[in-house]
Amino acid sequence: MATLKDVAKLAGVSVSTASYSINGSNLITEETKSKVLHAAKEIGYRPNGLAKNLKEQKTNIIGLFLSGFTGPFFNDMMEGIQDVVMKMGYEMVVCASVDKHRLLVERYVDGAIILNYHMDDELLGSLASEKLPIVVLDRNFKNPFIKNILLPNQLGSALSVRHLIEKGHTRIGYIAGSEESYDGESRLKGFLSELQNHGVAFLDTDLIRADFTELSGYLEMSRFLNRQNNDLPSAMVCANDEMAMGTARAIQETGLQIPGDIALVGFDDIYVSKYFTPSLSTIEVPRKQWGTLAATTLFKMLDGQLDFEPEPLTVKLKVRNSS
């Protein structure tokens, strides 16, 4: 592969002159410059980013670290981040890393956005620095060089509860995700405390644990329906739309009607929710804006601004036919 040295040799100049020419410095005569540029083109010179960034101690790359790519959730967020990153003249790379997190640890990136439960607080705490600011989207973790951008999960759940109570429901069940999820647990918390605010009792037996997948929602709801016989809540709130869809399937299989017999509210407003039958009432989250906010926050930190609070995100209740 052709290097700058080769270009210089072909153009009959020194390496430094070649470098200056290619980077458009105005120290160099137009004549020399064009000599170099032509030589570069002739041998198909492409700069080596590794060498360049090693020297510059900067990669102009931002990393988005996810735990995986599946889930109907990420794409809008990625777009949001990408928009900002591109506007700032950086590159964005998306990685699904489970153990080594090499690109982050070995300093391939100038900054990182994290939505990855495989990366524990300790790791992030030890990596974050003035030179490597981090934005986390999946936990509450304070550190001078780490900022959180979190969804107002509790508010979201509260909106669902209020809506159902207004509709006259007095016994509301809940399908929770796995306990490790920060978002999941705050959604549950918001649900419970809003019930309390309204003086509505919650039966511990009406709390169903699943793991955020459609299938788990279906299976756990089926078991629940069996177990409870006909002693059922008149509404269920689900920690996400996928489980709501599974839940709906289980309910419909027993011959019960949605929302007639059991009303359903999900969370996330994923793309399918409005096409589902019945269309799903849910909490809309601003996915793309989540991404842009994360990215702008990161760039502020890269700019040396470390002492500020990112503006909060908002969620909205979408009432459809399932409630």
Place this chain on the structure above:
Amino acid sequence: MATLKDVAKLAGVSVSTASYSINGSNLITEETKSKVLHAAKEIGYRPNGLAKNLKEQKTNIIGLFLSGFTGPFFNDMMEGIQDVVMKMGYEMVVCASVDKHRLLVERYVDGAIILNYHMDDELLGSLASEKLPIVVLDRNFKNPFIKNILLPNQLGSALSVRHLIEKGHTRIGYIAGSEESYDGESRLKGFLSELQNHGVAFLDTDLIRADFTELSGYLEMSRFLNRQNNDLPSAMVCANDEMAMGTARAIQETGLQIPGDIALVGFDDIYVSKYFTPSLSTIEVPRKQWGTLAATTLFKMLDGQLDFEPEPLTVKLKVRNSS
């Protein structure tokens, strides 16, 4: 940031000894090794990937280059690629690059998988080499260092046509995507030629051009319905599911029934299709397998095997309620 030099100094050894120790060479005594390892831990040493890869002339990173992140299509494919890449001990980065394609051009990656119409054949041709093999998913482009993994689009369309003809349809319309899409055009081609195989005539006026989005499908179909008055095909094949959903919306708005008045078949079998009302007949494409095949192909090439044909992918007709 602590470097190997710092570690060496603290451990009282030379840089090379430190390097060997950290990389677990068996040239070094256990005693020295542990001295170095402790020193490294003490000052929080993390290797610099740039320096390492510069020296090694190899990054162990594979790049997936997309034109963007939206579309319900990519996630499964990314998972497929990621699985393979991880198993091979590499990292995968996903980039949505529109102009500079820096990570590819400046040799951050050892290999690339491309699904990005922003990257033209000339660019890819000039980049691909023994040291940088490329797999393209969105075009037919032959080059010693570039392999294509393409969906059997024509076969897919043919399956739809056969299905509709079996159902007794004799006039079938088509909603095409934009003409720049390789997949799109081969789907159209497959559709037309299968009609011909069965001796079924196609009216040029029954060809609708949209741009793959739900909205474009809706708008163009609405115009079509207006224009044609009641002179309509009894079935439509759509180049993808999203347009099929838009088309369905347009049809239903005029009071016509699906599939009673107009039957509909899509392409892709995206996640929503089975939840849509009516559930959408479509062509299922093996998205995840597409990814794994692309990645295994790439790794074969990285292994120096350049003279082989990747096994073909298969598609399946999924008959649901729209036809």
Place this chain on the structure above:
DNA sequence: AAATATGTTGTAAACGATTTCATTAAAATT
């Protein structure tokens, strides 16, 4: 005891760029 083999560590040259500083040539000033 001398010669050789073995094991362990250090020296220094890469990798491919950027950039400081020195050098030279040409132009401007005296």
Place this chain on the structure above:
DNA sequence: AATTTTAATGAAATCGTTTACAACATATTT
């Protein structure tokens, strides 16, 4: 014509690693 100023280029250090090779110490063989 001698000096100073300015402009253009080159030499060499640097970024943080890896690794071929040299160097040395110790253990083994004669």
